Amino acid sequence: DFKKAISAGNRAVEMQPEENVQLLSDMYALLADAYNSDKQYKLSDENFDQALELTPDNPTTLNNYSYYLSERGVRLVDAERMSKKSLTLSPNQPTFLDTYGWILYKQGKYGEAKEYIQKAIDAMGNDADGTLWDHLGDIQYKLKDTTGAVASWEKAKLKGADALEIDKKIKASTS
DSSP: OOHHHHHHHHHHHHSTTTTTTTHHHHHHHHHHHHHHHTOOHHHHHHHHHHHHHHHOOOHHHHHHHHHHHHTTTTTTTHHHHHHHHHHHHTOOHHHHHHHHHHHHHTTTTTHHHHHHHHHHHHHHHHOOOOHHHHHHHHHHTTTTHHHHHHHHHHHHHTTTTTTTHHHHHHHHHHH
16 A cells, blocks of 8 residues: 555654664655655655665665666666666675666667676576566567577566566567
């Protein structure tokens, strides 16, 4: 229930002492997540900005903000900068590698994107989830590696990605 989460988050921000910078920043970031999930993007961005104003070197906030921007296909230069900073602060973190790779994909930098997504998959090993494999398949398809894309998408389905969406991609790529 995003509306209740937003209400509780705003109340938590109001109650938080200003001197507790880290916790206040975390509250803004959680509120930003809730707003994003509720598709209130302007408020999401404003709360992420507040969080980063308080703690500009929070790698998780940088990563989440940049990923949401990339999913919306907006401010990709800002998203790339924030994502790269999260990787500088937390090198080889698989989620952050995936985000950076996905931003590069959204920018049409498919070769670089594949490197980062593959690093994320390698870092996760058998725990690499369906989203990672789906992202790799999308990149491989753009790189005209249909066979690799289909294999990655099949793996994505096995790892829990949306089978209907994956099947649509496979059908479209082999028609």
